[in-house]
Structure formats: structure tokens, C-alpha cells
Amino acid sequence: MSTASVPLPNWISYGVLPVLNLLVAFFISGLVVWSIGENPFQALKLLIEGALGRGEAIGFTLFYTTSFIFTGLSVAVAFHAGLFNIGSEGQAYVGGLGAALVALALDHYVPWYVTMPFAVIGAALFGAAWAFIPAWLQAKRGSHVVITTIMFNFIAAALMVYLLVNVFIVPGKMAPETRTFLPGGQLPKLDWLMALFGMKLGPAPFNVSFIIALVMCYLVWLLIWRSKLGYEMRTLGISPSAAVYAGIPYSRTVIIAMLISGGLAGMMALNPVMGASARLQVEFVAGAGFVGIAVSLMGRSHPLGIVFAAFLFGILYQGGADLSFEMPNITREMIVVIQGLVILFAGALEYMFRPAVVRIYQTLSGK
Amino acid sequence: MDYFDIFVSILGSTIRLSIPLIFTALAGLFSERAGIVDIGLEGKMLAAAFAAACLAYVSGSAWIGLLGGIGISIGFSMIHGFASITNRGNQIVSGVALNFIAAGLTIVLGQAWFSQGGRTPGLTGDARFSPIILPGADFMRDVPIVGPLYANVISGNNILTYLAFAAVPLSWWILYRTRFGLRLRAVGENPAAVDTAGISVSWLRFRALIVTGILGGFAGAYLAIAQSAAFINNMSAGKGYIALAALIFAKWKPVPVMLACLLFGFLDAVANFMQGKSIPMIGEVPVQIFQALPYVLTCILLAGFIGIAHPPKAGGVPYVKER
Numbered sequence: 001m002s003t004a005s006v007p008l009p010n011w012i013s014y015g016v017l018p019v020l021n022l023l024v025a026f027f028i029s030g031l032v033v034w035s036i037g038e039n040p041f042q043a044l045k046l047l048i049e050g051a052l053g054r055g056e057a058i059g060f061t062l063f064y065t066t067s068f069i070f071t072g073l074s075v076a077v078a079f080h081a082g083l084f085n086i087g088s089e090g091q092a093y094v095g096g097l098g099a100a101l102v103a104l105a106l107d108h109y110v111p112w113y114v115t116m117p118f119a120v121i122g123a124a125l126f127g128a129a130w131a132f133i134p135a136w137l138q139a140k141r142g143s144h145v146v147i148t149t150i151m152f153n154f155i156a157a158a159l160m161v162y163l164l165v166n167v168f169i170v171p172g173k174m175a176p177e178t179r180t181f182l183p184g185g186q187l188p189k190l191d192w193l194m195a196l197f198g199m200k201l202g203p204a205p206f207n208v209s210f211i212i213a214l215v216m217c218y219l220v221w222l223l224i225w226r227s228k229l230g231y232e233m234r235t236l237g238i239s240p241s242a243a244v245y246a247g248i249p250y251s252r253t254v255i256i257a258m259l260i261s262g263g264l265a266g267m268m269a270l271n272p273v274m275g276a277s278a279r280l281q282v283e284f285v286a287g288a289g290f291v292g293i294a295v296s297l298m299g300r301s302h303p304l305g306i307v308f309a310a311f312l313f314g315i316l317y318q319g320g321a322d323l324s325f326e327m328p329n330i331t332r333e334m335i336v337v338i339q340g341l342v343i344l345f346a347g348a349l350e351y352m353f354r355p356a357v358v359r360i361y362q363t364l365s366g367k
Numbered sequence: 368m369d370y371f372d373i374f375v376s377i378l379g380s381t382i383r384l385s386i387p388l389i390f391t392a393l394a395g396l397f398s399e400r401a402g403i404v405d406i407g408l409e410g411k412m413l414a415a416a417f418a419a420a421c422l423a424y425v426s427g428s429a430w431i432g433l434l435g436g437i438g439i440s441i442g443f444s445m446i447h448g449f450a451s452i453t454n455r456g457n458q459i460v461s462g463v464a465l466n467f468i469a470a471g472l473t474i475v476l477g478q479a480w481f482s483q484g485g486r487t488p489g490l491t492g493d494a495r496f497s498p499i500i501l502p503g504a505d506f507m508r509d510v511p512i513v514g515p516l517y518a519n520v521i522s523g524n525n526i527l528t529y530l531a532f533a534a535v536p537l538s539w540w541i542l543y544r545t546r547f548g549l550r551l552r553a554v555g556e557n558p559a560a561v562d563t564a565g566i567s568v569s570w571l572r573f574r575a576l577i578v579t580g581i582l583g584g585f586a587g588a589y590l591a592i593a594q595s596a597a598f599i600n601n602m603s604a605g606k607g608y609i610a611l612a613a614l615i616f617a618k619w620k621p622v623p624v625m626l627a628c629l630l631f632g633f634l635d636a637v638a639n640f641m642q643g644k645s646i647p648m649i650g651e652v653p654v655q656i657f658q659a660l661p662y663v664l665t666c667i668l669l670a671g672f673i674g675i676a677h678p679p680k681a682g683g684v685p686y687v688k689e690r
Contacts, residue, residue, distance in 0.1 A: 331475055331485065
């Protein structure tokens with residue numbers, strides 16, 4: 001009998017199997033480190049120290065975590081509706097435009113807490129708008145959303161470079177970026193939160209958007225598991241034909257799911273643009289949209305899982321940067337390798353160990 | 368410089384920029400016609416470029432470099448096959464993963480081995496494919512119109528360029544005139560029918576992926592040891608995705624694939640040429656328009672406004688024998 005249809009208890013499906021996949025990904029990463037002549041355990045120790053050793057390090061780790069929560073949620077929402085949104089990167093990039101426009105318009109006149117809600121809406125609207133055309137093409141014309149969102153990532157990159165070089169650049173400056181936002185257009189740091197735990201944030205850009213990210217986690221959980229729309233999206237994701245048969249409108253659900261996904265990706269821009277650099281820069285997304293794919297896969301598209309996975313990738317990003325100073329032989333790109341291996345084993349090969357685990361489970365439980 | 372000279376120079380760089388696209392798009396053609404969606408073309412090209420540059424440097428022979436590129440590209444293809452055929456994993460997820468692994472690993476290993484910030488040492492002499500001057504090119508150069516075209520566009524390319532153009536009719540012949548090609552196309556449309564005929568779906572798809580790997584290896588080798596003389600960080604720079612766009616734009620057919628790649632290569636060449644120049648009446652056209660144009664065109668095509676692109680029916684769906 002095939003092992004694919006044997007039911008497994010939840011603690012194995014959602015606990016043992018993902019952990020097993022993750023361990024293999026890290027084991028192979030360790031082999032790579034070992035093969036270039038460094039000690040993997042020493043590297044792991046340095047990485048964790050670099051990410052969690054001091055208040056400032058934790059601040060940077062949580063800064064990265066914030067970005068990854070947004071993009072992870074973005075990928076997850078689309079995933080629940082059976083859509084693979086590879087376009088979070090481009091949607092976040094264009095979302096930055098929305099956030100920056102709000103900040104540039106309001107920072108002279110109002111304090112940050114008045115700017116913030118408008119910036120959230122601006123970023124989400126621009127991100128959603130960038131997701132709309134691929135969504136519409138998928139819903140109405142049947143063009144595959146994976147392909148169109150890839151194309152839109154590149155179009156976004158070209159568009160944003162054009163805007164920054166030709167429109168937003170400060171006259172007389174070389175760097176293609178907007179002017180620096182005044183405090184009214186910046187999101188303040190969360191040093192008080194760190195102080196509660198007796199730690200100093202230092203120059204780390206850990207900011208209010210972390211709280212927005214956590215609120216979004218709760219809202220996404222409500223949407224997916226506690227709302228009619230979420231139920232419709234999940235039905236569509238599991239079986240499009242069953243969804244249509246049950247009277248769930250295909251086009252509308254696809255478009256709404258992608259708009260929400262794009263909006264969440266757009267909000268990611270709040271963190272680097274308004275929380276850290278206080279200006280819109282070229283390529284500020286820096287791959288966070290793609291990390292969102294790994295985060296969503298690892299977190300099993302559940303907000304709680306996404307927070308953990310985003311934190312893990314935050315550790316990897318911050319610790320990896322530190323590690324490359326300590327061990328110059330290991331460049332920062334080691335993180336990209338680990339990211340790829342996590343996507344491979346937690347995503348594409350997620351069922352590789354299932355048959356073996358099923359056999360062990362059957363033997364142990366005596367069935 | 369008169370307009371004809373400009374035209375010839377743009378045409379020459381169109382050819383040079385199209386070659387990696389042609390190899391890669393043909394690579395994607397074989398895998399997608401067999402029903403395996405391949406987002407990982409970019410990663411294959413990059414990994415192959417790195418392997419080719421390393422091996423060409425160590426051995427001093429461009430041909431050994433090419434073999435190395437092909438080897439690593441087939442390796443990546445086989446991982447993709449293991450995930451998406453054997454384990455029935457998500458093909459897009461697997462492709463995305465392989466792209467990341469290639470992007471990271473080439474720099475990590477390059478830095479560890481050569482300590483030049485991810486670059487490989489420069490190649491000279493036989494370690495790279497150098498231009499071939501066709502007979503009579505120098506003699507023909509002075510003949511008006513035909514002469515410059517022959518000397519600067521047709522002659523003076525390296526062996527891989529000619530192989531790329533040879534690969535187009537060869538791919539057509541394999542896909543449409545051989546038993547393997549017929550079965551390959553069938554398995555991309557209706558794997559159950561192929562299975563019923565007693566042919567192994569998995570083995571057929573694996574063989575298609577081996578062809579994909581070989582062509583991906585040529586693409587990477589072209590970048591690192593023919594067009595350039597070293598591997599440079601992220602040197603594929605999105606060409607794998609442009610090739611994917613060209614494949615869709617060509618509606619998954621070999622000869623249109625070549626034409627689409629030439630078109631996208633031409634846009635790239637024009638973009639390079641137009642940098643900082645202005646057109647009379649219009650003024651300076653932003654380079655970004657030419658950079659975005661291949662993607663915009665592909666989206667318009669996908670929307671069904673320029674004919675309809677029908678992808679292979681079974682693309683992206685793992686084949687499950689027993690239900």
C-alpha cells in the first residue's frame with residue numbers, strides 16, 4: 001500500500017517532518033562550510049553570537065525579522081488561495097513608493113503618529129496596485145501568475161530606478177534617492193521595548209513597524225481562519241473546481257487574495273524606508289521578497305509559524321553579516337545558500353521523508 | 368559614424384547578447400514541453416558559468432570548461448527532477464530554490480577558492496573560446512553593404528555562437544521528427560496516455576531534463592568563457608528569466624524561440640547603445656524602457672492580446688500513477 005494516504009498525527013506532520021527537513025538543510029549548509037575549510041560548529045557559534053549576543057545585534061535581527069514577517073505573510077495569503085506570488089519583491093519595491101510619497105508630503109506638517117496610518121495605507125495601496133495586473137491577468141485571461149509576477153518584478157525594478165534617477169533625486173546629489181524624511185516622516189525606534197528587557201538598542205534600526213507586522217499577523221489569522229473570505233480562499237486553494245461548484249466566484253477571490261498579498265508585501269517597505277534609512281533608495285528591498293517564500297514555506301503559511309521562521313531568517317541575516325567579518329572565507333552569500341536549501345528541503349522536498357516516517361510510526365504504534 | 372555603421376554594430380551586439388538567451392530558452396523548451404516547469408534556468412546558467420570558468424582556468428582548456436559547465440547544469444537539472452518528478456514536489460518551489468543555491472554557492476565557493484571577491488581569475492589563450500574569422504572576411508570588408516555585414520556580424524564570432532544557431536534546427540528535428548521528441552511532447556500534454564502506452568513517464572521526463580541541463584551548460588559556458596574571460600558575481604543578471612519570457616513569447620516552439628531571443632537581444636543592444644544619447648524630435652529615451660520592454664511584451668502576449676499562448680497542458684503538475 002502506498003504510504004501517501006496514511007494519516008499521521010499533527011505533531012508529526014507539523015512538528016517532526018518540518019524539523020527533519022530543516023535539519024537536513026542545515027546539515028548540508030554545514031557541509032558547505034566544512035568543505036571550504038572552516039569549522040561549521042565554530043561558524044554556528046559565531047553566527048548565533050552575532051545575531052543574539054548583544055542588544056544591538058538583537059535589534060538588527062528583529063529589524064530583518066520585521067521585513068520577513070511582512071513578505072512571509074504576503075506569500076502565505078496568496079498560497080492559501082492556491083496562488084504562488086513570486087512578486088512580493090516587486091510589490092514591496094513599489095510599496096516603498098507609496099510610503100515615501102506619504103512621508104514626503106506630510107513630514108513637514110505632522111508628527112510621526114499622524115503620518116504612520118497614511119503611510120501604512122499608501123504602502124499597502126501601491127503594493128496591491130502592483131499585484132493587481134498579474135491578478136487580473138490570472139483571473140480573467142488565465143495567464144499564469146508565477147510568470148507574470150516574475151515579469152512584474154523586473155518591470156518594477158526598471159520603473160523605480162527611472163523614478164529615483166530622474167524624478168526623486170535631490171538636485172546636485174549623485175545618489176539616486178529621495179531627500180531624507182524629517183522626523184514627522186520617520187517611524188521611531190523601539191528602544192523602550194528593548195529597555196524593558198534591560199538591553200540597549202544602540203544604532204540598530206528596530207522600529208515601530210515590528211508592531212504593525214505583529215498586528216498584521218493577527219489580522220491575517222482572522223482573515224484566513226475566521227472569515228468567510230478566508231474560507232473561500234482556502235477552498236479555492238485546495239480545489240478550484242470544488243470552489244466554483246460551491247458557488248465561490250473564482251475571479252473575485254483570486255483578485256482579492258492577490259491584492260491582500262500585494263498590500264502586505266508593500267507594507268514591508270515601511271520598515272527599511274521609514275524605519276531605517278528615512279529615504280527611498282534603489283534596491284532597498286534587497287531580496288526580502290524572496291526570503292518571504294522561504295519563510296512562508298517554513299512557517300507552513302501560518303502566521304505563528306511565519307513569525308518563528310522570520311525570526312530564524314533574521315538571525316541568519318544578521319548573524320551571517322557578523323560571521324563574514326569574523327571568518328572572511330565565508331561571505332555573506334552563505335545565507336543565500338542556506339535560504340535556497342531551506343526552500344528546497346522545506347518546500348520542494350517536503351514529503352521526501354514522509355514514507356520513512358510513516359513506516360517508523362506504523363512499526364512503533366503497532367498498526 | 369553613419370547610420371549603416373551604427374546598424375551593423377548594433378546587429379553585431381544583438382547576436383552576442385542573444386546567444387545565451389537562445390541556449391537557455393531552448394533548454395527551457397525541452398523541459399517545459401515534457402511538462403516540467405523550469406524557473407531554475409537562471410540558476411543553471413549561473414552555476415554552469417562558474418563551473419566552466421573554474422575548470423577552464425585549472426585545465427587551460429575551454430572545452431574542458433564547457434564540459435564542466437554542462438556537468439554542473441545537468442546536476443542541477445537532476446536535483447530539479449528528483450524533487451519534482453521522483454518526490455512530486457512543487458516544480459516552481461524547486462526552481463526558485465535552485466536559483467538561490469546557485470546565486471549563493473558560486474560566490475561562496477569563488478571567494479573561498481580564489482579570494483577575488485567571488486570572481487574567478489581571468490582566462491587567456493586556449494582557456495576561452497576566441498572569435499573565429501571566417502575565410503574572406505578581411506577581403507570582403509571593403510565590399511559595400513554586404514561586406515561589413517559579413518565581416519562584423521556573420522564572421523568574428525566564437526564557435527558557441529554558431530553552435531547556438533545550429534541547436535535551433537536540431538531541437539526542432541528532435542522534437543518534431545524523432546520518436547523521443549514525439550513522446551516528449553506527449554508527456555507534456557497527457558502523461559497518462561504515455562503511461563498507458565507502456566512508456567515510463569519519469570524516465571522520459573528525466574531524459575528531457577538531461578537535454579535541458581546540456582543546453583543550460585552551453586549558455587553558462589558562453590557567458591563565462593566566450594563572451595567574458597572570467598566568472599563575475601551574478602553574471603547571468605536575470606538572463607534566465609528573459610529566456611523564460613522569450614520561451615513563452617515564442618509559444619514553446621523552437622524557431623520562434625530563436626526569433627524571440629534575437630528580438631530581446633536586439634532590445635538589449637539598443638538599450639546599451641542609447642545610453643546617454645538622444646533621438647531627434649523625441650529627446651533622450653530612458654534606458655529603463657528598453658530594459659522593461661521584454662517583460663512588458665511578454666505580459667501583453669500572455670494576456671492574449673497578441674495571439675494566445677497555450678502552454679503544455681500537463682506543465683507543472685506532478686504525474687501520479689496510482690490514484
